[in-house]
Amino acid sequence: MATVPTQIRIDADIKKQATDLFSTLGLDMSSAVNIFLNQCVLRGGIPFSVEVPQYSHEVLEAMEEAKRISRDSDIPGYTNMAELKKALEA
Structure with missing residues (x-):
């Protein structure tokens, strides 16, 4: 499988939190993004609900x-x- 470099802009604080989380899971940022993108392709869309919570x-x-x-x-x-x-x- 050929790979290509990709650049994305991410909020610095979110990137740090995500990097720490992925590290705990034994993943790096690239692997986590690849998992997300593969799930998007497999499901034909974003693999989770995207919504604004309606809190009381x-x-x-x-x-x-x-x-x-x-x-x-x-x-x-x-x-x-x-x-x-x-x-x-x-």
Whole structure:
């Protein structure tokens, strides 16, 4: 099978995350892209649903609250379950 070089533009952060994920799976970026393209050809389209999620108002509010909490340095964080459990029992 002959191969050809291909260039694509990818967001740097997404590329890093994908590279780390693929590495965990024992793949490199080229292999992962080849798997994706082969699945597109085999299925005659994109091999997964492409859609805009329709979250409820409550879920969207919870997501915003989680983002706010994760960025708030005044809210304590815990590195293990024992610390969290101790804080909850206090």
